[in-house]
Amino acid sequence: MCDAGAGEGAARALAPALLRWWDRARRGLPWRAREGERVDPYAVWLSEIMLQQTTAAAVGPYFEKFMARWPDVAALAAAPDQEILAAWAGLGYYSRARNLIACARLLARERAGAFPQEEAELRALPGLGPYTAAAVAAIAFGRRAVVVDGNVERVLARVFALREPLPGARAKLRRLADAATPAERPGDYAQALMDLGATVCAPRRPACAICPLAAFCAARGEGDPARYPFKSPKPERKLRRGAAFYVTRPDGAVLLRERPPKGLLGGMSEIPGSPWSVDFDEAGALAYAPLETRFARLGVEIEHVFTHFALRLSLYAGQAEQGRAAPPGCRWAPPGLEGEALPSVMRKAIAAARGACPGGGQERTP
Numbered sequence: 001m002c003d004a005g006a007g008e009g010a011a012r013a014l015a016p017a018l019l020r021w022w023d024r025a026r027r028g029l030p031w032r033a034r035e036g037e038r039v040d041p042y043a044v045w046l047s048e049i050m051l052q053q054t055t056a057a058a059v060g061p062y063f064e065k066f067m068a069r070w071p072d073v074a075a076l077a078a079a080p081d082q083e084i085l086a087a088w089a090g091l092g093y094y095s096r097a098r099n100l101i102a103c104a105r106l107l108a109r110e111r112a113g114a115f116p117q118e119e120a121e122l123r124a125l126p127g128l129g130p131y132t133a134a135a136v137a138a139i140a141f142g143r144r145a146v147v148v149d150g151n152v153e154r155v156l157a158r159v160f161a162l163r164e165p166l167p168g169a170r171a172k173l174r175r176l177a178d179a180a181t182p183a184e185r186p187g188d189y190a191q192a193l194m195d196l197g198a199t200v201c202a203p204r205r206p207a208c209a210i211c212p213l214a215a216f217c218a219a220r221g222e223g224d225p226a227r228y229p230f231k232s233p234k235p236e237r238k239l240r241r242g243a244a245f246y247v248t249r250p251d252g253a254v255l256l257r258e259r260p261p262k263g264l265l266g267g268m269s270e271i272p273g274s275p276w277s278v279d280f281d282e283a284g285a286l287a288y289a290p291l292e293t294r295f296a297r298l299g300v301e302i303e304h305v306f307t308h309f310a311l312r313l314s315l316y317a318g319q320a321e322q323g324r325a326a327p328p329g330c331r332w333a334p335p336g337l338e339g340e341a342l343p344s345v346m347r348k349a350i351a352a353a354r355g356a357c358p359g360g361g362q363e364r365t366p
Contacts, residue, residue, distance in 0.1 A: 086339050102127070
């Protein structure tokens with residue numbers, strides 16, 4: 001078991017070995033400056049917001065799309081909310097997109113689009129918690145900042161065979177991370193440690209034979225590094241239920257509405273439906289129908305998992321007559337739903353409804 005004082009002393013030996021490895025094995029990611037290039041703080045910030053709880057492989061196409069469309073703070077700050085949310089759709093954790101918008105507009109308004117360089121000032125920006133502020137300070141501006149994400153936690157928990165389970169061990173892991181962070185090349189060190197966790201010190205099958213920290217790793221010495229880090233049991237996700245209504249007109253238009261700007265999936269588009277609750281009563285589902293027409297319950301349900309709960313939606317389909325005005329709070333969207341800021345759960349619901357409806361639910365008048 002790791003002794004805190006001894007562990008912090010040993011941590012100081014990690015950076016030289018890790019940086020030597022990274023100089024020859026660094027990943028070429030689209031948001032990283034190549035050797036000799038100037039680091040773009042906007043690209044660092046954008047990528048770090050997108051990478052929160054999301055893999056680099058999933059983020060890559062979104063990052064490149066955003067950079068092509070909004071290449072700097074000023075361009076992003078001037079873009080309409082719905083365009084940004086639509087471009088974000090499918091990436092998940094939509095509060096990140098709302099914080100992205102708020103942060104860009106604050107920087108454009110108060111700092112002429114420039115980022116502060118100190119970690120404490122970065123922490124004051126919307127959407128920049130301790131990890132993201134430290135990552136931007138270190139990578140974009142070369143400030144010595146302690147960058148700790150899930151990859152870093154896993155690497156350090158293994159190197160020091162830390163048996164105290166997460167999340168309780170985080171304070172100790174942060175002390176070890178602080179002791180290991182060098183004053184020189186702190187941004188390279190942070191990226192090296194994250195790369196190591198993503199590509200070598202993987203969750204299930206760590207590639208210890210090629211790890212630059214193998215000589216330091218107490219968990220490897222025990223013979224079973226994959227059992228680290230220890231984790232406290234997760235609480236069971238509660239199941240919430242609800243109903244969603246797929247309403248079309250003969251021309252194929254689809255009835256949509258926007259969710260409230262704050263809260264889960266804030267500001268995103270959705271097909272109308274009931275609240276999501278653990279005690280949802282299917283018998284009363286039609287009370288939440290957005291307009292009066294004949295609805296049929298479809299023979300499919302969709303399931304979706306959020307961070308803290310699982311969701312199961314029953315689906316109902318109905319058709320309004322041509323020319324029918326949208327009810328208050330709703331609007332008619334074109335059949336293809338191009339440019340709509342639909343979260344994954346709604347794309348899943350619409351696809352399931354179209355698959356279960358005769359003619360795909362997109363009948364059109366001749």
